[in-house]
Amino acid sequence: MxxxxxxxxxxxxxxxxxxxxxxxxxxxxxxxxxxxxxxxxxxxxxxxxxxxxxxxxxxxxxxxxxxxxxxxxxxxxxxxxxxxxxxxxxxxxxxxxxxxxxxxxxxxxxxxxxxxxxxxxxxxxxxxxxxxxxxxxxxxPQSVQASRGNPISVALLDRGYDATAAERAPWLLLGAKTLSYAVNMAALRWASEHGHDDVIFTSSDGQVLEGPISTVLIGSRGEDGRVHLHTPSPEVGILPGTTQATIYRAAEAAGWTTSSGPVTVEELRGAQFLWLTGSVKLVSPITRVDEQEFTADPEITDQLLQFLTQEG
Ligand SMILES: Cc1ncc(COP(=O)(O)O)c(C=O)c1O
Known part of the structure; x- marks a missing residue:
């Protein structure tokens, strides 16, 4: 051939x-x-x-x-x-x-x-x-470039260990970006077979972790119009996202507020805005988590994409 x-x-x-x-x-x-x-x-x-x-x-x-x-x-x-x-x-x-x-x-x-x-x-x-x-x-590929900023639907999938596993069981190599991505790819296939575009992993004790190839970002707009961003912290056994870190630096310089820390599934479900972020896909607003609809804010999403063009 x-x-x-x-x-x-x-x-x-x-x-x-x-x-x-x-x-x-x-x-x-x-x-x-x-x-x-x-x-x-x-x-x-x-x-x-x-x-x-x-x-x-x-x-x-x-x-x-x-x-x-x-x-x-x-x-x-x-x-x-x-x-x-x-x-x-x-x-x-x-x-x-x-x-x-x-x-x-x-x-x-x-x-x-x-x-x-x-x-x-x-x-x-x-x-x-x-x-x-x-x-x-x-x-x-042109298709990947064109899909940036487009709304996505995600499935919440259990990663099978609790949020203390990273500290308790260092041999699991949580927090290292290893080649062993078969589970991550299987989760994406499962999501696709069930009508979703992507995945957010959760711990067995109900903490939000990360996507198989992305970081979770939670946003809210205050009454004064100011945006606050929150993300799960790496202590739960996830990768520190370089895209999220770049967004945070630019967002803080623009007067937004940011934080990182534990996020429960209930808190995720109660969030105003959600995105997945990663180095090649950049930013994808989430408009569905399992069966629950979320609204996207195209203005904030555009701003997040803009932040990524500014440095680094
Ligand atoms: C498991 C996982 N979490 C998070 C990310 C996002 O990291 P970054 O923003 O540095 O691309 C990736 C990227 O591939 C990943 O594989």
């Missing part, structure tokens, strides 16, 4: 950059050719960590925040990772490859992956290069 028949146009244009001890600034590879050993723990056990970032007009958004979270995941999982300069150089190399090959698309998603590597065979004596590392740059 011809390549063009197997891959859609966006993935066909993808560029890969591998990082290893011999190529700390990255070396280009063809992501449509085999690259990973079948014994790599990323493939065998999903034992790796990753970040997904947005590149708009050649600028990587929130690069430092993503590298900091990758470092946090590295610490939690004990997977050594190359220094920040390596990742930055590798991504720059990938962007250059696009420029010389087909021109830079308006938007790219960049996925940084660090695998623990092949069991018992470290790729290098240097712990920061002992695993398998790569960046994958893929054009963001």
């Amino acid at each position: 011809h390549m063009a028949e197997r891959f859609d146009e966006d993935s066909l244009r993808a560029v890969g950059v591998r990082i290893d001890a011999e190529h700390p600034e990255g070396i280009i590879f063809d992501p449509h050719q085999p690259q990973l050993r079948v014994t790599d723990l990323a493939a065998v056990r999903g034992d790796g960590i990753f970040e997904t970032m947005l590149v708009k007009e050649g600028h990587v958004r929130k690069f430092s925040a993503h590298l900091e979270r990758l470092q946090r995941s590295s610490k939690i999982t004990g997977i050594g990772i190359p220094p920040a300069e390596s990742w930055r150089a590798a991504v720059a190399r990938g962007l250059d490859e696009f420029r010389t090959r087909s021109g830079l698309p308006e938007e790219l998603s960049v996925r940084l992956t660090a695998s623990r590597g092949v069991d018992g065979e470290p790729a290098s004596e240097d712990v920061n290069f002992s695993g398998t590392y790569w960046a994958l740059l893929t054009p963001v």
Whole structure:
């Protein structure tokens, strides 16, 4: 079969950059050719960590925040990772490859992956290069760009552990962005089969957690017109969202108020406005949670999207 028949146009244009001890600034590879050993723990056990970032007009958004979270995941999982300069150089190399090959698309998603590597065979004596590392740059499909800000319906799904699990059971790796996303993807399929676009996970003791690939944001507009934003805090075993953090900084500068802390399912159901936020989808207003309708405020949603263009 011809390549063009197997891959859609966006993935066909993808560029890969591998990082290893011999190529700390990255070396280009063809992501449509085999690259990973079948014994790599990323493939065998999903034992790796990753970040997904947005590149708009050649600028990587929130690069430092993503590298900091990758470092946090590295610490939690004990997977050594190359220094920040390596990742930055590798991504720059990938962007250059696009420029010389087909021109830079308006938007790219960049996925940084660090695998623990092949069991018992470290790729290098240097712990920061002992695993398998790569960046994958893929054009963001037009459909994803066009869907930003569109209202969505979400299912509330039980994640199966209580809100203290992160503290009680560190081996669950809650709060690390690991490759083990099979459960997250299964939840999204379940939601889709039941007529929803997305998911909000809840803990077994009734706390609101996060989406499978997004952060939950709750909003209210006071009588004076001021907007207040609230989000569940990472202590409940969720990822600290870089999109939410960027929104908070810009919102505070604009005179809005913000907070983070526990959110019960009842509080979620009583909220005025709800959104899911993430690095590539950016902001999606929620207009249905299970069977309950919510109103969207297009003005606030536009403002949230605007906040994300301002920095980082
Ligand atoms: C589980 C989970 N929570 C939250 C997020 C949102 O994080 P960010 O805003 O940094 O993309 C993601 C992003 O993929 C995620 O996978």
